[in-house]
Amino acid sequence: xxxxxxxxxxxxxxxxxxxxxxxxxxxxxxxxxxxxxxxxxxxxxxxxxxxxxxxxxxxxxxxxxxxxxxxxxxxxxxxxxxxxxxxxxxxxxxxxxxxxxxxxxxxxxxxxxxxxxxxxxxxxxxxxxxxxxxxxxxxxxxxxxxxxxxxxxxxxxxxxxxxxxxxxxxxxxxxxxxxxxxxxxxxxxxxxxxxxxxxxxxxxxxxxxxxxxxxxxxxxxxxxxxxxxxxxxxxxxxxxxxxxxxx
Amino acid sequence: xxxxxxxxxxxxxxxxxxxxxxxxxxxxxxxxxxxxxxxxxxxxxxxxxxxxxxxxxxxxxxxxxxxxxxxxxxxxxxxxxxxxxxxxxxxxxxxxxxxxxxxxxxxxxxxxxxxxxxxxxxxxxxxxxxxxxxxxxxxxxxxxxxxxxxxxxxxxxxxxxxxxxxxxxxxxxxxxxxxxxxxxxxxxxxxxxxxxxxxxxxxxxxxxxxxxxxxxxxxxxxxxxxxxxxxxxxxx
Numbered sequence: 001x002x003x004x005x006x007x008x009x010x011x012x013x014x015x016x017x018x019x020x021x022x023x024x025x026x027x028x029x030x031x032x033x034x035x036x037x038x039x040x041x042x043x044x045x046x047x048x049x050x051x052x053x054x055x056x057x058x059x060x061x062x063x064x065x066x067x068x069x070x071x072x073x074x075x076x077x078x079x080x081x082x083x084x085x086x087x088x089x090x091x092x093x094x095x096x097x098x099x100x101x102x103x104x105x106x107x108x109x110x111x112x113x114x115x116x117x118x119x120x121x122x123x124x125x126x127x128x129x130x131x132x133x134x135x136x137x138x139x140x141x142x143x144x145x146x147x148x149x150x151x152x153x154x155x156x157x158x159x160x161x162x163x164x165x166x167x168x169x170x171x172x173x174x175x176x177x178x179x180x181x182x183x184x185x186x187x188x189x190x191x192x193x194x195x196x197x198x199x200x201x202x203x204x205x206x207x208x209x210x211x212x213x214x215x216x217x218x219x220x221x222x223x224x225x226x227x228x229x230x231x232x233x234x235x236x237x238x239x240x241x242x243x244x245x246x247x
Numbered sequence: 248x249x250x251x252x253x254x255x256x257x258x259x260x261x262x263x264x265x266x267x268x269x270x271x272x273x274x275x276x277x278x279x280x281x282x283x284x285x286x287x288x289x290x291x292x293x294x295x296x297x298x299x300x301x302x303x304x305x306x307x308x309x310x311x312x313x314x315x316x317x318x319x320x321x322x323x324x325x326x327x328x329x330x331x332x333x334x335x336x337x338x339x340x341x342x343x344x345x346x347x348x349x350x351x352x353x354x355x356x357x358x359x360x361x362x363x364x365x366x367x368x369x370x371x372x373x374x375x376x377x378x379x380x381x382x383x384x385x386x387x388x389x390x391x392x393x394x395x396x397x398x399x400x401x402x403x404x405x406x407x408x409x410x411x412x413x414x415x416x417x418x419x420x421x422x423x424x425x426x427x428x429x430x431x432x433x434x435x436x437x438x439x440x441x442x443x444x445x446x447x448x449x450x451x452x453x454x455x456x457x458x459x460x461x462x463x464x465x466x467x468x469x470x471x472x473x474x475x476x477x478x479x480x481x482x483x
Contacts, residue, residue, distance in 0.1 A: 086411045107407040139404050164401075164424075167408045182412060189413075190386035197383055197410050200394035201403055208467040212395035213339070217332055220390040224325040232386025233319045244386060 004032040006057070007039060010180055013050035013187035015043060020057040025064040028098050033074035040079035047246060050194065051186035052083060053179045054106060055090040062089075062115070065097025069124050072098070077105035077131040084195045086186050090179035091115045092172060096154070101130035104139065107198060109165070110179050111157040112172040117165060118154040138205065140164050190228035191246040196220075253280040255305070256287050261298035261448040262441070263291055263346075267363075270306025276359040276391075277315035285337045292344050298448035298455070300344065301440050302367055303351040304360075310350075313358030313381070338392050341366040342463070345456045347447050351440040352376045353433060361426075362391035365400060368459060370426070371440050372418045373433035378426060379415040399466065401425050457481065 006018040017039060021027045043049045056062040066072045076098050080087060089095075089106035096118045103109055119136075121128050128136075128149060137145035144163045148155070157169045170178050186194060196219040204212030223229050228244045235242035255266040265287060267274040291297055304310035322328045341348075341363070350367035352360075356378045364370050380397070382389045389410070398406035405424050409416070418430045431439045447455060457480040465473035 086407070107404075107411060109404065139402055141402070164404055167404060186411060189383050193383045193386050193388055194411055197388040197394060198407065200388060201398050201407055201410065204395045205398055205403060209342070209395055209399065209463075210339070210467075213392055216388065216392065216394045217329065217390065220388055221325040221329040221332070223387050224322070224328065226386065228386035230320065230386075232384065233316055236316055236385055242384075242386065 003035075004029075005035040005039060011184045011187055013048060013191070014180075014183045015039075015049050015052045016180075016183075017052060017054045018057050019054070019063050020060070021063060022067070024060050025094065026056050026060040026062065026099070027067050028063055028065055028072075028076055028102075029067070030072070030074045033076055033079075036076055037079040040083055044082065044084055047191070050085055050189070050191040050246065051183045052085060052087045053090055053183045054080065054087060054102070055176060055179065056092060061093035061099070062091040062095040063099030063102055064094050065099050065101075069097055069120060069126070071126060071129065075130050076102040077135075081105040081131070084198070085191065086194050086198060088179050088183055090175050091166065092175055094118075096120060097128075098130045101128060101132045101135070104131060104135040108167050108182070110175060110182075111160060111166040111169050112175040113157055113169055114172055115157040115160070115166075115169075116154050117148075117157075117160050118152060119149050120152040120154075122150060122152045136165075188244070190226070190232055190242075190244040192226055192228060193223055193232075196223060251283045251287070253277065254283045254287060256290075258297065260445075261296065262444050263294070263297040263300045265291075265300065265302050266305050267303070267311050268305045270304075270308070272315070273309035273312035273355055274304045274306065274360075275312050275315045276363070277318055281335065281337050285335050285340060288337065288340045288344065291346065292340065297346055298452055299444040300346055300348040301351060301437075301444055302348060302363065303437065303440070304353065307354065309355035309360070310352045310376070311357070311360030311363060312355040313360060316385075332390070338362070338366060342392075345459065347444075347455060347459055349440050349444055351436050352427065353436055358382060358389065359391050362389055362393045362396065364427075365392060365396035369428050369443065371429045371431060371436065371443070372421065372427045373436040374418055374430060375433055376418040376421070376427075376430075377415055378409075378417075378421045379413060380409050381413045383411065384413045397426075 008016045087106040089103040089109045092112040094116045140163045160166045200216045227247045255268045257264045348367040350364040350370045352372040421427045461477045
């Protein structure tokens, strides 16, 4: 019953989630949200997946939220933010409304040169309700976040790069290949280190610096009990490629 | 001031200079360096004659290329390692210095090198500087604060890009990401750091220390509490 979210595995340990919502502007609805929730729960449960890429179907926008920007009871960002492993968003075309809020829940955002970003809720007398009022200021700072939310304006990929909303801008043809390259590389790394690193960053930002440093320390010493850590250090000393097992 | 093996400590007027000094080893951080930094930072903290500090690396090639991995698998149990991490909390001591600290960065600034620079207040780099956090490739995560200090400085999006991919960036990209404050020609790195330190050392030191404290402690507080802290510090 997966018709709005296509799941493929381009490499071992890598899941590619392709959003195929209604129309060329890739609208989100409750059905998509339900599929996304199920898939994300499965990924967290299945330790075989080490990295996730989320993108829009070929030729469509990344995702432009609900039809007519209507208020919705469902969430796209929640299930994605709950993923333990690294998540890369590959954004072509428009990422707006809930679509942009979904991208904000990812860890690394790549954009094609023709990508555009906006939170047009204010035009309908609404506010963002899938996380943007919290995640956007934490990502780009208060001033730029306010500007985007209070004006509803659309910004280009280059502007998004400059304010730190996206990490890299690529020619459209290179977008998915670049995301796959990063994803494959991550899927070959020590999965526990990636997960703990993400946890330390995200949970740590909700703590005082001192508390965050203790969290980092505890996760670091916990990793010292893993096989992957011993393999990683030995491989470095022996100048060979490590073979990580996720244990 | 001598007796150190892995660092050099010098005082010149109101400035203190800490130089990471294992140039033949790209100034990589080892247990000896930890102990010596811990000691010297304790002395700096108590030294009211020191108005500003400069942290730099000896040699041509590196500020600090990371941690000494030869010591890594020799550690005792993880519980013992955890205990000594907090018995000699060198990073906590570093962050608690009341004086502003300027990092002068050149060549390799990797792993612990970035982390040490993030304990500083202002980062100046020369054009040849290269930055990276390669820990995840080794099956570990940073342990000198990078998962906390980097996102607080450049935001979670850029921080996760560096931390989860382990990729290298040059000085220009580091500047664009706001990981560093300025990029200068290599021959001007130390003079630039020093003139900045001299300028800071020329201000009223109560004000300088109050600003550092208000900013660093304030970031841990809700805005309203931060504003109260600022007010308290401005009256003292």
